[in-house]
Amino acid sequence: MEKSQYESCLDMVKDVSLKELRDRLEEFARVRGWEQYHSPRNLLLALVGEVGELSEIFQWKGEVEKGLPNWSLEEKRHLEDELSDVLLYLIQLANVCGLDLGQAALTKMVKNAQKYPISNQSPSSHDY
Numbered sequence: 156m157e158k159s160q161y162e163s164c165l166d167m168v169k170d171v172s173l174k175e176l177r178d179r180l181e182e183f184a185r186v187r188g189w190e191q192y193h194s195p196r197n198l199l200l201a202l203v204g205e206v207g208e209l210s211e212i213f214q215w216k217g218e219v220e221k222g223l224p225n226w227s228l229e230e231k232r233h234l235e236d237e238l239s240d241v242l243l244y245l246i247q248l249a250n251v252c253g254l255d256l257g258q259a260a261l262t263k264m265v266k267n268a269q270k271y272p273i274s275n276q277s278p279s280s281h282d283y
């Protein structure tokens with residue numbers, strides 16, 4: 156059976172980078188004439204909306220075990236979708252702001268390591 160364009164796309168990308176996603180998102184918006192709507196503010200609001208949808212998945216569930224051992228496949232796919240929506244809007248937001256999100260995240264991790272040197276303290280015992 157012939158693979159859909161979507162399935163072929165999944166085959167091609169084994170190890171996706173933020174840059175790859177950014178470029179694909181730019182193309183996705185460009186061919187649809189959606190760039191005019193993708194202002195920083197609009198993308199931020201879309202991002203927040205998707206964070207809300209992500210939160211709904213966990214809403215009323217109580218604490219959830221790591222690895223989600225009791226979740227159905229359907230619930231896990233739903234979670235993947237919503238996490239992806241958040242990531243995809245976040246990448247677009249950084250891009251229309253002219254920022255390199257990958258480099259920024261690496262830089263922030265260096266700052267985090269300096270701010271929180273390795274010790275036996277729990278995260279909550281740090282003086283914020």
Ligand SMILES: Nc1ccn([C@H]2C[C@H](O)[C@@H](COP(=O)(O)OP(=O)(O)OP(=O)(O)O)O2)c(=O)n1
Pocket residue numbers: 189192208239240243244
């Ligand atoms: N102007 C737009 C609209 C959509 N998308 C992309 C980014 C998200 O990955 C996804 C969001 O699409 P929907 O607004 O249809 O949201 P959902 O997929 O969450 O659908 P629903 O809200 O019906 O669950 O599509 C985008 O890049 N730019």
